[in-house]
Amino acid sequence: MTIFLIGFMGSGKTSIGKLLAGKMGKQFIDLDEEIEKESQRSIAALFEELGEDKFREIENSVLNKIIQTNECIIATGGGTPCFLNNNEIINKTGTSIYLKTSAENILSRLRSTISSRPLLKNIATGQLEEEIKKMIGLRKQYYEKANIVIDTDELNEQGTVELILKKLQ
DSSP states (O other): OOEEEEOSTTSSHHHHHHHHHHHHTOEEEEHHHHHHHHHTSOHHHHHHHHOHHHHHHHHHHHHHHHTTSOSEEEEOOTTGGGSTTHHHHHHHHSEEEEEEOOHHHHHHHHGGGGGGOTTTTTSOGGGHHHHHHHHHHHHHHHHTTSSEEEEOTTOOHHHHHHHHHHHHO
C-alpha cells in the first residue's frame, strides 16, 4: 500500500513520513525533493521564475511519475491535493493521511523558514497567523477528503506515527 501524507506546510509530512517509512520498512519519497531533482531548481525558484500555475503543472507531472513506485510513503507539498486532479490521483492510488495542524502550531514551526516559503515570504510578520488560517480554510475541503485524519496538535512525532500505525490496522 502506498501512503500519502497531506496537510499544510509545516504539518510534519516529511519528518513523520521518514519515521513512518522506517517503522513500516517502506521507501520514503518527498514530492518537493523529487520536483527539485527533476527541475534542478528549488521550489522557491520555480515559484518565482515560473509562477504558481506552472509550478502546479510540474508538481502534477512529478506526482504522476512517483505514483509508479509501489509500497512507499509519499510526503506531498502543502498545496498538492488542492490543484489539478491531484486529490483524485492520491485517493485512487493509495491511502491518504491528513496531518491536521493548527495555524498557531504551523506558525511556530515555520518561523525560522518563512523566507524560503513562496506563499508566505511576502506576508507581514503580524499577519502570518491570519494568512495561514485563511489558507488552511481554503484548502480544508481538499485535505478533509483524506482517508484518515490525524490531529497533530497534541502529539509529538513519535505519537503521530504510532497513531497512524494504529489507524492503518
